[in-house]
Amino acid sequence: MPTLLDHLQKAVQGRSPLIYLYSPEENRLLDGVRALADTFPEALPVYVWSCVQGFSGLGSAGDTKAPVDALRAVLASDTRGIFVMRDLHPFLSEPDVIRALRECYYAFREDPDRMVVVMAPELVMPESLKKEIYLIEVLPPGDDQILAEILRVRESYGVAAFAEDVLDEMVLACKGMTVAEIGHVLHRISRTDLSVKDDILEEIFSEKEMIVKKSGYLEFTPPRWDIDGVGGMDNLKDWLRKRQAVFSRDAVASGVPIPKGLLLMGISGCGKSLGVKIISSLWNVPLFRLDMNLVFSGLYGSPEAAFHSALSTLEAVSPAILWIDEIENGLGMEEDKITIASHIFSAFLTWMQEKPPLVFVAATANRIHALPAEIIRKGRFDQVFFADLPNKKEREEIIRIHLQRNGGDPEDYDVEMLGLLMEDWNGAEIEQAIVSARVDAYSEGRSMVQKDVTRSSSLIVPLSTTMEDQIKGIRSWAFTRATPASKYGSKARTR
Template identity: 40%
Template sequence: MNTHSNTQPAEGKTLKTLRELIESGRPLIYIHSPEERRVSELLGEAAQTFFASPVPVWAWSLTEGMRSGTERAGDDALDAREALDFIAAHQGPALFHLKDFHEPLSESPEVRRRLRDLYELCFDRGKFIFISSPLRVIPEELSRSLIYLELGLPDQNELSQFVRDESRALAENGVKVDTSDATFTQICHALRGLTLDEARHAIRRAIAANKTLDSNSLPALFEEKRLLVNRTGMIEYVADGTRIDRVGGLEVLKQWLDERRELFQMRDSVSAEIVPKGVLIMGISGCGKSLSVKAIASAFELPLYRIDMTEIFSGRHGSAEGAFVKACHMLEEIAPAVVWFDEIEMGITSSATSGEQGRIFAFFLTWMQEKASGLFVAATANRIDLLPAEMIRKGRFDEVFFVDLPIDEERVDIFRIHLKRRGIDPDALGVERLVRLTKGWTGAEVEQCVVAAVTAAHLENRNVTLDDLLHAGGKIVPLSKTMREQCDHIRSWARDRAVRASPSEYAY
């Protein structure tokens, strides 16, 4: 079995930033983050590696006072002002971590004045003060003295080191851990987008469920991510993936995905310009656009996240523009993944002001060009003619596919798939005889026919017959008849603007 390397991984982005800040000599640094433990661990590593010889790390909190390991400053817990006096009097280089210092910083003029004094006292003396807080509170008089650092989610290097450390600790405690390169990579990808605390909880949850940490732990890890993204209300983790062979017809689209899948999986080793960015799938309602997106995620072996455009414009998350930008940035943090923008044209027909719509789509176009390579965008639209021309031009999406009404062979294929899913042998029924009856049907209408036939047979406690399908089909009025003008308009618009997802032209 190949095991992942024990060599020291590359320095993470956050640690690199800390190194640059310390080397610059600026003594006051404000770290905005809820991950207090992670900040402490980063400062501990910085103290050990960024100086000619290791320096102490002193941590202060309102409840514990000033401590460094088991050593404590003074007999009683120091208040905020006394903590700053301790820093001023400290001899030699050191790092000082002031936890939740935003309250004394905002409430006490004396504390703010003392911090300004410390800027001069600590500058170029190897003493650095790190204020960490989940809130951003920077008084005006300190805004030019403090360096502000937004501690983002751990990058791949930091996450890799975390998984190595956790795996080692679990193995030492008797937990069976699969250390193969493939499993290690899968676990790291599954944890992308989580804080280190959330990742630690996810691993503990997986251990509790399976008693091991291996490829079978991935569902538990993805469940933690599902809880994370679903609580935003704007992003939904879609768990019901569909294998590509469960999609009837659409052979051109399937072949395209099969060819691009390997390129996407090689995204870190090939030129960025040939890494697939995404597809736009438009077509008649009920013809398999949503099913195709789910199949893309399954084919690429990636989690699927759905952006709810209606929720974006609901006003429940502040301005639609801010909500959309926040959702897109969050998706980059949880890459690699397939991102589904469902009914993307809703962003234009919503009740938002035209100015806000314009800014949202200007951001989207830029984001599509500059987003993380680990995101594959799958957008669906029923009325693609409502979208701005600049969105569908070549270069935004790799391809624009049109999903039309299924042709004869495709409808038979769809019947077979839905019957087999319900344990029914399609060959015994002779489903080819349904071709004429189902002319002009969507894939959803084929499924509805199967469900109705199965229901009728179940009520009479017998097996499904061809007559059940014929009887159920006779009651269905297809969309292509009830909305003929709209279907013809969509088909006409797509004829010269999109690639057909099926190999041959639909004809009545």
């Protein structure tokens, strides 16, 4: 992978006097610029500007805190060198700043010993500068840089803080983090005397979770759900188990096709969200839910920029699972057409084709008629599953799980009878009946018994009754378009 110095040298070779370095890693960028300066036959001086201190070391340039004054000083000076403008992006909407940068471009393009470098953690590219600026998006540090930072921190403590056998896994765990973030977490690990591999990796993953939370629109979902604690959906479970070992860096290195994602559609309350959550626990990979309402809220800039930032953040912290709940709403879909978010929808489809291998996309959908062919065709998702109302065997399994969670012993209940009583119920309705039964029993100061569950069940009108026609339509649509998440039942089939 090309280094920052490689990219900078390409810009110099092309006589590009105006360079935009897009990255939050200011010190790393400055190191790269200084390394570039040293490659010239006669090393170039590097002058650094900020709106707080102005230019440092530019002689009698006067007050250069204002960006226009700083650029005027650069133009007026015949000093050779690299002029670094830190955090110039908030000023790039000002016409005089734009004009000053254009004048620098035309003044320096035939002078290889003078150039302006803009450094910014945000990408702000005025339309009138797009033809003049050479953009370099600086990616997070690679394996060699991460290892160098780990060894640097280890040596600073005078002892072998991290054992040799854990270094490779630490490098993988730190992928996507900045050098500064890596340094912070490594110092914290060293000072808290963490030496067990699992504890070290857990601390690094906690740091990555915090990084994602800072985005605001990505929510970390803890891996609390065990796959055996979910009733039914055996086809889905088998599919996930078979790919557990495949979703790994070893598999990537071996050239094994890595799972891209799955789409879980179906009837409301049948465990689609739970089916996504168990992936994280089974694969031991962090799960992040993308809140599309916040993406469209405008709190984080334009929806397009926020969506791109969310995807970039997930790429940086991979391996990770991206959860898009109710994808038909999140990407602005309506039945028979794509609405206001068609630009985001197109960007998402492109990203699905080109994303890094260790970002797995798990999407759920309720209004499956609203899903266009571009989403459900092979190549986007590895598999499309349909979650139907649980059959008799699955209902009994779900009842047992919820009885245990609510302090009951399934052996004390007639589970088969309860399963018949709850025919055509979804999992959420079964759970609510048992939860209500426990609340009723607790309010009377006694343990929950069969009669409590029977009574609470009689008060629930299932979705299969209130939405009978819609459920028939969903089943009819999904029958030839999706694989059942469940194995059992007269209509169940596998592919």
